[in-house]
Amino acid sequence: MKSSKNSFSLALSLTLCAGLFFTPLAYAESVAVIDSGINPNHTDLSGRIDPGFDLIDGDSDPFDETPEQHGTTVSRIIASVHSSNRILPIRVLDGSGRSSEAIVIAGVNIATNSSAKVINLSLGSPSNTYSQALTVSMQESARSGKLLVIAAGNSGGASPTFPASLAALFAGSAIAVGALDRNGLIASYSNRAGNSKDYYVVAPGYSSFSSFIGTSFAAPYVSGTAAAILSQNPRLTAQQISEIIFNTADDLGAAGTDDIYGRGRLNTAAALGPQGDLGIPGSSSDSGGSGALIAGLAIGAGVAAAIIIRNKKLKEAVVVDSYNRPYQIDLEELITVRDDSLTMDRMMKNLRRTTETSQLALSDNLQMAVWFDRANALDLITVSDFDDAQSIENWSMSLHQGAKNGLYYALNLNLDPRQFFGLAEETSELTLFDRRNLTAPYAGFADSANMAMAGYRTTGGVDVKLGVVNMDDNSDYGVKSQSVLLEGSIRPYKNLRLGVQFSGLNEQGSLFGGSSRGALSVDNAETLAAGFTASLKLSQKVSLHSIYSQGYTLVKDRNKSLLQSFSGLSSNSYALGISTTGAIRRNDRLSLSVSSPLHISQGNLSLSVPTQVDFATGEVSRETDRIDLADSRRETDIELGYHLPLGKQSGLAAYMIYRNDPNDLAEKTERGRYGSMVSVSTRF
Numbered sequence: 001m002k003s004s005k006n007s008f009s010l011a012l013s014l015t016l017c018a019g020l021f022f023t024p025l026a027y028a029e030s031v032a033v034i035d036s037g038i039n040p041n042h043t044d045l046s047g048r049i050d051p052g053f054d055l056i057d058g059d060s061d062p063f064d065e066t067p068e069q070h071g072t073t074v075s076r077i078i079a080s081v082h083s084s085n086r087i088l089p090i091r092v093l094d095g096s097g098r099s100s101e102a103i104v105i106a107g108v109n110i111a112t113n114s115s116a117k118v119i120n121l122s123l124g125s126p127s128n129t130y131s132q133a134l135t136v137s138m139q140e141s142a143r144s145g146k147l148l149v150i151a152a153g154n155s156g157g158a159s160p161t162f163p164a165s166l167a168a169l170f171a172g173s174a175i176a177v178g179a180l181d182r183n184g185l186i187a188s189y190s191n192r193a194g195n196s197k198d199y200y201v202v203a204p205g206y207s208s209f210s211s212f213i214g215t216s217f218a219a220p221y222v223s224g225t226a227a228a229i230l231s232q233n234p235r236l237t238a239q240q241i242s243e244i245i246f247n248t249a250d251d252l253g254a255a256g257t258d259d260i261y262g263r264g265r266l267n268t269a270a271a272l273g274p275q276g277d278l279g280i281p282g283s284s285s286d287s288g289g290s291g292a293l294i295a296g297l298a299i300g301a302g303v304a305a306a307i308i309i310r311n312k313k314l315k316e317a318v319v320v321d322s323y324n325r326p327y328q329i330d331l332e333e334l335i336t337v338r339d340d341s342l343t344m345d346r347m348m349k350n351l352r353r354t355t356e357t358s359q360l361a362l363s364d365n366l367q368m369a370v371w372f373d374r375a376n377a378l379d380l381i382t383v384s385d386f387d388d389a390q391s392i393e394n395w396s397m398s399l400h401q402g403a404k405n406g407l408y409y410a411l412n413l414n415l416d417p418r419q420f421f422g423l424a425e426e427t428s429e430l431t432l433f434d435r436r437n438l439t440a441p442y443a444g445f446a447d448s449a450n451m452a453m454a455g456y457r458t459t460g461g462v463d464v465k466l467g468v469v470n471m472d473d474n475s476d477y478g479v480k481s482q483s484v485l486l487e488g489s490i491r492p493y494k495n496l497r498l499g500v501q502f503s504g505l506n507e508q509g510s511l512f513g514g515s516s517r518g519a520l521s522v523d524n525a526e527t528l529a530a531g532f533t534a535s536l537k538l539s540q541k542v543s544l545h546s547i548y549s550q551g552y553t554l555v556k557d558r559n560k561s562l563l564q565s566f567s568g569l570s571s572n573s574y575a576l577g578i579s580t581t582g583a584i585r586r587n588d589r590l591s592l593s594v595s596s597p598l599h600i601s602q603g604n605l606s607l608s609v610p611t612q613v614d615f616a617t618g619e620v621s622r623e624t625d626r627i628d629l630a631d632s633r634r635e636t637d638i639e640l641g642y643h644l645p646l647g648k649q650s651g652l653a654a655y656m657i658y659r660n661d662p663n664d665l666a667e668k669t670e671r672g673r674y675g676s677m678v679s680v681s682t683r684f
Contacts, residue, residue, distance in 0.1 A: 029231040030086040031078050031223050032111035032119045034104070035071030037062035037091035042072070045087065048079055052089035053110055055103050062091035070097060073210040074122050074220045080207075081224025081268060084231045088116045093123065105137045112141040117230055117238070120223040121150045121163065122216035128153075128161040135166060142173035147238035149223040151215035152178045152191040152200065158259070159194025167199040172239035175226075178262070179205025179218040186253075186260055190215055193262030199242070200262025201249050225268045232272070232325035234615055240323055244271050276322025280519050280560055281610050282620035293518040294319055294334060298477060300445070300512025301339035302571055302598040303605075305632030305663035307563075308332055313609040313623050326613040331562075335520070337665050338445070338513050339597055366401040396448070402455075409454040417451040417469045418443050421487050421501065423545045423577075426535045437575035437595040437637075440487075441549045442503040442529035445513025446471040446479040461491030477515040481507040489533070501531035501549065511555060511563075512571075512598060520563060523556040527571075545577040551598075555605075562608055569603035569629065588644045595637050600629040633662035646680075653679045 030050050037056075040049055054062040064072045075087045092099045092107040104123070111119045119141065125131070138148060148170065153161035160167065160176040167176040179190040180202050186192065193200035203221035206213045226241050248271040249264035257263055278294045299307060308314070314331040321327065396415045402408020410420070418424065422439035443449075448471075455465030467485040472478070483506070489499030505527040509516030512525070529551035536544045555566035575595035583590045605627055612621040637659050644652040656676040 028084045028086050029118070029227040029234070030088045030114075030116040031220075031227045032088045032090055032114055032116035033071060033075050033078065033220075033223075034090045034092055034107040034111060034119060034121050035074055035123065036066045036093035036095075036097060037064040037071045038075050038087060038089040039064045039069060039072040042076060044076055044079055048086045049075075050086055050088040050116075052091070053107075054091040055106055055110075056091050056094050056099075062089040064091075065095035066093065066097050067095075068097075068210065068212050070122070070212075070216065073207060073212070073217060074120060076209045077207050077217060077220035078120065078224040078227065080209075081221060082228035082231070082272075085224050085227045088114055099123075101131055101134060105134050108134070108137045108141055112137075112144050112146060117145060117234075118147050118149065118223050118226045118241075120220055121148060122219045124151060124153045124164065125162045128155070128165075130162050134163060135169075138163060138166060138174070139170070142170040142238065145238055146173065147226055147241050148174040149219050149226060150174060150176055151219040152176045152196075154179075154189045154214050154216075155191060156189050157191045157194070160191045160196050160200065164191070165196060167196045170199075172199070172242045174199060175222055175242055175245065176200045176262075177215060177219040177222050177266075178202040179213070179215045180265065181213075182206060184265075187213070187215075189213075190218075192260050193257075194259055197257050197259055197262040199246075201245060201264060201266050202252065202261055203266040221268070222266055225266060225271050228268070228272055229325075231615075233323060235618065236323060236325075244275060244323065247275070248273075274319075274321035274325070274327055278319045278321055278327075280562065281318060281320040281324070281326060281613050282560060282618070294331065297331070297335045297518060297520055298338040298513075298515040299335060299520050300510070300514040300598075301337050301635075301665070302512040302600050303514075303569075303629050304335075304337040304665055306600070306627050306629045307607060308335060308337075308665070313607070313611065313625065316609075316611060318610045318613055318620075320613070324618075331519075331609075338515075365403060366399070369398045369400075370395065402457075405457050405459050407454070407456050410452075412451045412453070414448045415451065416447060417449045417453075417467060417485075420451070420453060420467065421465070421485055422499070422531070422533050422547055423535050426497070426543065426545055437573075437593060437597075438533075438545050438547050438577055440485055440501060440503065441531070441547075441573045441598060442483070442505050442527055442551050443469055443485055444471040444479065444481045444483050444505060444507075445510070446473045446481070448473075461497075462488070463490075464488045477517050479507070479510055479513055480516050481505060481510070495537035497533075497535045499533040501529070501533065503527070503529040503531070503549075503551070505529070505551075509558075511553075519561060521558050521561055522563060522566075523558045525553055525555045527551045527553040541582050542578065542580050545579070546575065548572070548574045553603075557605075563605055564608050564624075565606040567604050570601045571598050571603075572601055573598045585644055588642065591639075591641045593637075593639045595639075596634050597637065599634045600632070603629045605629065635662065635665075636660040650680070655679075 038049060052062040078087060079085050090107045090110055092103045142148060150164040152164045155161060159165060164176040167174040176196045176199055178200060179187040181187040186202060187205045190205060201222060203218040205215060205218045207217050225245060229241050229244055230236055246263040248267050250267050251264045252261040316328060317331040318326050318328050397413045398410055398415060400410035418439035424439050449469050451467055451469045453465060453467040457463045465487050469483045471481045484504045486502045487499060489497055491497045507525040509521045511522050515521050529549055531547060531549035533547045538544060550572045553569040557564045557566055573596055575593060577591060577593035579591045581589055606624050607627050608622045608624040610620050611623050640656045642654045646652060658674045661673050
C-alpha cells in the first residue's frame with residue numbers, strides 16, 4: 001500500500017468511558033507530545049509548556065481542537081506524574097483526530113531534533129497498517145537516544161498494533177503501553193502484550209482530566225514517569241530508563257513476564273525510588289557500582305560519638321543509587337556503632353548453647369581439642385538475630401603442646417585469641433565475666449580468629465608469649481585484620497602477677513572494628529599499643545584484676561570515603577574487676593567489673609559529606625568539617641555476674657550490665673543502656 005494512503009488516529013476508545021525517608025533530587029525535563037496539540041488554559045499546565053509546533057496549520061500555536069481534548073489530556077497526565085515534568089507539544093492530529101503519514105513522520109523528526117528525551121505517541125494506525133517510512137523515522141529517533149512511549153492500541157487484540165508493535169525492535173528504547181480498567185485489570189479494549197511482552201507495561205487507561213478512556217491515556221503515565229526518572233539524572237540512557245520502569249513494575253497475571261500484562265503494572269513511586277546499591281556520589285565503588293557504598297554503615301565505637309553526635313550534616317547527605325540518581329537522606333539513621341563488648345543477647349545465646357568437647361592426646365605433651373555446638377531440643381527463650389560480625393562460631397579447634405613450665409605453643413582455629421592473653425588465666429573460671437575487657441583490647445575486633453602462639457614459662461613465674469592473629473569474619477562489611485601480640489608477666493609474690501603487653505594491629509578497611517567497606521571505611525589503620533596488667537589474690541576467695549592499655553593509630557583514608565585526612569589517634573581503655581568464690585553458697589562465683597571501652601583521647605579527622613550534585617555536569621559539592629575525636633565523653637560499663645552450680649550438669653546464672661552512656665549511643669549499638677537476665681541450665 002502506498003504511504004500516501006496511510007493515516008493515523010487517536011489511540012482512544014470513543015465509548016465516552018475514555019494518570020522514604022529518601023528525598024529524590026530533580027530538575028525539569030520535557031516530554032515531546034506528538035498529538036493533537038494542547039490547550040494551555042489549565043492551571044496545572046501554567047508555566048510548564050515549551051514553545052511548540054503546529055504541523056496541521058503550519059504555525060507555532062499548537063492549539064488542541066479535538067472535542068475530547070485528546071492532546072491536552074495526555075499532557076495534563078504527564079504533568080500530574082511529577083512536578084518537574086514539562087510539555088513540548090507537537091500537533092500532528094487535526095480536529096477530528098486524523099493525520100497523514102508524512103505529518104506524523106515530520107512530528108517524530110521534530111521531536112528527535114528537540115531537547116526532549118522522552119517522546120509520547122498516543123496514536124496509531126486505525127487499520128494496523130505498517131509504514132516503512134515511519135519505522136525508519138522512529139529508528140533514527142531511538143538511535144539519537146530518545147525513549148519512545150507508544151500506546152498499544154484499543155482493538156482488544158493479542159498484541160500491540162502499529163507503531164507500538166515496533167517496541168521489541170528498538171532494544172529498550174521503546175515501551176508499548178496497555179491500559180488497565182478501574183478494577184486494576186487489563187481493559188477489555190486494550191491490546192495485550194503478545195509479541196511485545198518484554199517491552200510492554202500497563203497503566204491506568206483513565207484519568208481525572210477526562211471521561212474518555214483508552215491506551216492513549218495509559219501511555220502518558222509511563223512518559224511522565226520516564227521524564228521524572230530522567231530529571232533525576234539527565235545522563236541516563238533510554239535503555240536505562242526503560243530498564244528502571246520494567247524492573248520496578250508490579251507483576252500482574254501469570255508470574256513473571258507474560259503475554260497479557262507484559263512486564264506488569266507501572267509503579268511510579270518505585271521507579272523514582274533508589275535502585276541497587278546506594279553510594280557516595282562521585283566515588284568509585286568497592287563492587288563496581290556508583291559510589292562508596294552506604295550499605296553496612298558500621299563505625300567503631302571509639303570514633304562514633306564525635307562523628308555522629310557532633311556533626312549534623314549527616315542528616316542532609318546526598319547519596320546516589322546504582323543509576324547515579326541522587327537522593328537526600330539522613331545518613332545518621334543508617335549508621336550502627338560496632339563495639340567489642342559483650343552484649344546481653346550474645347550472653348543469652350552463650351548460656352543457651354550446649355558445647356561438646358573432644359580431647360585427643362597425640363603424644364605426651366601434644367593435645368588436640370575440638371569444640372562444637374549441639375542444638376537444644378527446645379528453645380525456651382527467643383533470641384534476636386545477629387549479623388555476621390557478631391555471631392558465635394559453631395566450632396573451634398586448638399592444637400597445643402607444653403607443660404606447666406618450659407616451652408609451649410598452640411595453633412587455634414575459630415577461637416577468641418584474647419582468651420590466651422592478659423588476665424584470661426586468672427578469670428577463666430568466671431564464666432559470666434566479660435574477660436575481653438581484661439585480656440588484649442588491641443588484638444582485633446572480631447569475635448574469633450585463627451592464631452599461632454608460642455611461649456616460655458619458668459618455674460620462677462616468668463611467662464613470655466608471642467602470638468600472630470588473623471581475623472576475618474567473612475561478611476561483606478565485616479572485620480579483617482592481622483595483629484602481633486607480645487606479652488610478658490612475672491609473679492614477684494605468690495599472690496601477685498604483673499604483666500606488660502605490646503600489640504601491633506593492622507586493620508584492612510576498618511577502623512577500631514568499623515565496616516571494612518563502604519562510606520565509613522578506610523584503606524587501613526595501623527595501631528601500636530602497650531598495656532599493663534595486674535592480678536592480686538586478696539584471699540583464698542577474693543581476687544582483684546586490672547588492665548590499662550594505650551594505643552597510637554595511623555590511618556590511611558580511602559578515596560571519597562566520608563572520613564578523610566586523619567591525624568594520629570591516641571586511644572586507651574581500662575578495666576577493673578573483682579571476683580569471689582563461695583561468697584553466698586559453696587562453689588558459687590560472683591564477679592563485678594568496672595570498665596571503659598576504647599576511647600579516643602587525642603586526634604582528629606575531616607568529615608566530608610556530599611550535599612549537592614550538579615545534574616548537568618555530575619559535579620559533587622561537599623561540606624567538610626574538622627572533627628576533634630576527643631570531643632566526646634568516656635563511657636563506663638558496670639557488669640555483675642553470679643553463677644551457682646546446682647549439680648554436675650545444671651546451674652543457676654544471673655547477669656546484669658549497666659552502661660553509663662554520656663554520648664547517647666545506646667540506640668546505635670547492639671547493646672542497650674542496661675540489661676539483666678536469669679538463666680537455669682540443665683543437661684541430660
